[in-house]
Amino acid sequence: MSSKWEPVVGIEVHVQLATRSKIFSSTSVEFGAEPNKRANLIDVAMPGALPVLNEEAVTMAVKFGLAIDAEIAERCVFDRKNYFYPDLPKGYQISQFESPIVGRGQLSVFREDGSVRQIGITRAHLEEDAGKSVHDRFSESTGIDLNRAGTPLLEIVTEPDMRSAAEAAACFRQIHSLVSWLGICDGNLAEGSMRCDANVSVRRVGDTSFGERTEIKNINSFRFVERALNYEIERQIDILEAGGEVVRETRHYDADRDMTLSMRSKELSDDYRYFPDPDLLPLRLSSEFLDRVRSTMPELPQQKLERFITDYSLAQSVAVRLTRDSNLASYFESTIASGADPHLAANWLLGEVAAALNREEKDYTDTPVSSAQLADLIKRIQDKTLSSTLAKEVLELIWTSDDSVDDIIERQGLRQLDDADEVRTLVERIIVDHPDQVEQIRSGATKVMGFLVGQVMKASQGKADPRQVSDLLKRMLNI
Amino acid sequence: MDDETIERLLTLSQLSLDIEDREKIRRDLDAIIGFIEIMDQVNTEEVEPLAHAVDLDQPLRKDRAVIDFDRDVFQSIAPKTADGFYLVPKVLDQN
Amino acid sequence: MKPFIGVQELRNDLRAKKYSAVELAHFYLDCISELNDSINCFITVDADRCLDRAAAADRHLAESDPQPLCGIPIAHKDLFCTAGLRTTCASNMLGSFIAPYDSTVVKQIAEAGAVTLGKTNMDEFAMGSSNETSWFGVVRNPWNLSRVPGGSSGGAAASVSSGMTPLATGSDTGGSIRQPASLCGITGLKPTYGRVSRFGMIAFASSLDQGGPLAHSASDVYELLAAMEGHDPQDSTSADIGKTVLPESDRSFVIGYPESLFDDLDKNIAACIERARQQFEALGHRIEVVELPHIDAAIAAYYVLSSAEASTNLARYDGVRYGHRTDVSEDLLDMYCRSRTEGFGLEVKRRILTGTYSLSVGYFDAYYLKAQKIRRLVRDGFLSAFESVDMILAPVTPNTAFEINSLKADPVEMYKQDLYTIPVSLAGLPALALPCGFVDDLPVGMQLIGPHFAEGEVLAGGMAFQGETDWHEHHPSLESASTS
């Protein structure tokens, strides 16, 4: 990217709220039902049918607002956004225009290195999702499935605070992590539970005004957000450098071709004629209601992160990784509660356990090893019963069985060699067997040390403590 | 009311009018707009708009899911359906 | 059996087995077959199921505790959804629409034991004041067949007035119960907004629409209201308050008299209401002059707001899930456009276009928001009047029933028919229309307007008046209407 140019990005994320029923009807929002089996009188907009707001959707929106320290509107209004489209059964979408439920707030976006960036949240509002049009199933027709119509959405709009594609992707990821943490969204991107629109423009470095922007619609993965934006930023820079002008338009990201394409407007008009939905009265949120929601708020990632750093003296970057996922964070805490050392617990969870889960495409909610088992394993490392190599073996065994850590150690004879004489005998033998390497070490090639340690470990079948072996070797070779 | 405005209103409303009706509607709309301009005579400075006359708050529904309808009955009154879908003339995928 | 019997008498007769519910249903169904061809108040008559339900009512009547309206016939305005019976809104758009559910009003009335005769004619989508915009043809006024019955509940009012049913449901957005009740010489109530559930009542303008009863007398209206009203969790705008309670019968009221409203009123009509005013005084009620501001601007505000709401309420009629779809179309947009153009009549199109206009970018503030501000001024005007009076006595219509086709060409003149009813609708107030005289053999009505949820008081006022007068007991001769 040419360094003369600076991208300016803001995103809008549509989050499907994890309610049981739809936002304005009592139909189940369960995914994957047969077409139109989740579309009742209200969802198909039968004449005479009326919307009634789902309390849980309101609660979830408020939770999000509290989590980003936003103003929660004491009184907010639902509006109609009018346009014709076959998957929009009423001919309008119920949304919030003038007065959203959640006002201005702040989102802390954590970078990989543990540093934090504050991104402004402009607003978040409640609205209903549309149904789906199926274009490829019938030769002459488009099929309409209204199962998704009326699914509650929270549309979160950020300020144009991001200055790179990576930052925008990190922001999307942070919103994903926060709404999952709060339990207000299942976070399942593959099923469309979160969709991201990105507004992007570029300007000359040092400019304070914004360039003309484009909007990229409906991006459904973190990786694609980054790729789509990188493409679009390059495209805009190319246009501007060639003396052209960016056209304000809606674009679509084609993942197969890795490019953004101009989208002919799906909708008939840009005059949505917003006005307050006369079927719905103003929504007033009492302080009692807000207090009730506040009392059900979990400890937020930011708070937990700070507590992890002070209580367990973890590094910022470690604490950030532990608090990215609420299930991981609580797994970590219960492992510690069962007596494990916090540093070892963090290393194991973010290292071996994460890798094993990754291989099996599982997450921390369905770890086959309980936090108590993991704590037992770590305790055996702490008391030197297990070397880290042995501990990995034990982890593999408890991954597939319910046996206790101590039973496995006993049965498989995986106890670390704690007999100093036995270790000394092995070290002596290896020194004798490798005169050349010993010579090299003595003449200063200390790197060869690792080779000798490895030989001892091998001879001990991994049961020796590598640190002890290394100390012993140094002492015996007088270096 | 000029042609362009009428055309725009018709597009937004998904309606069309033959020449005779269009002229009639144009005359009517002109008359209606002339008539509603009587509102200008009322000073509404510092008056809050009122959406509903009775001061009620929006009630909330408990988040309970129920299935209380039959898709086949719904679709028996639909102009065109197949395999549980409502059918409309083919929409060309824009992308 | 004789026509024009009130609820109390029907109930007594049915319980005393003077006739059965089946016989009663036959009586009204016969009456409909005799008169409907010339008056055209019914779009659909549900004879078979009506007789089945009457038979079921007879079984209930044999029990010790039958429901309050057990076996009493009723007609529903054709915008209340009825499961298994078509609901047309008098539109080609819904010409063969059979709703898969009952509206709350229909359901509650059936639970109260009433037996549905059929569905009554109306202005298309309730948009009109003369019942001339119906796809199913004009309804004729039983007092004079060349006159309109008023609208939009013209079929409901004419069916009661001509004796085809003792009770009818209607809906009132800007006067659609009160104006036809008045032009047909019967009694009708527009309840407080939120008193009667709108669930299943096909919407015209959601912030104004309110279902209500039409009958021969205030006491019958009260009986039907009791079955219709109540909190409905399926309607977010439904009020969670108790049932209508009638005040002590000897209570005397302070009745407001908005003198300036009578300035432009036809002198003969004004005289009828003036006489009613004296009768109230003679009954021991006190009259106090009140001012109602912004009445002229109220009509304009009403047309802006109701058309705006209608323009989007009617967007769901796109030919996809129910209702009319054009036979041939080139593509999706063409299908929408043709289906809607074929499905809606000219008055409906006019309102959709007006509403779309006032919500459009650039016009919203000058029209829609301005109208909402005037709405507040109008409502506040009433609320301050109600600080000193219990109810207000006012005209319902500027004239008696007019000739069919006489106002059709001039929408603005037609809209002015609702001058006296619209402000009440904007303010969401309850108002009872009841007959108070005749001018040139055509009935004249008046309305008693109450504060929010004061249905009990205005009904008591109406009952007191009808206890002393017999205007509500005059009935049309129907000689020229009879086809047998």
Ligand SMILES: [Mg+2]
């Ligand atoms: Mg958006």
Ligand SMILES: [Zn+2]
């Ligand atoms: Zn949205």
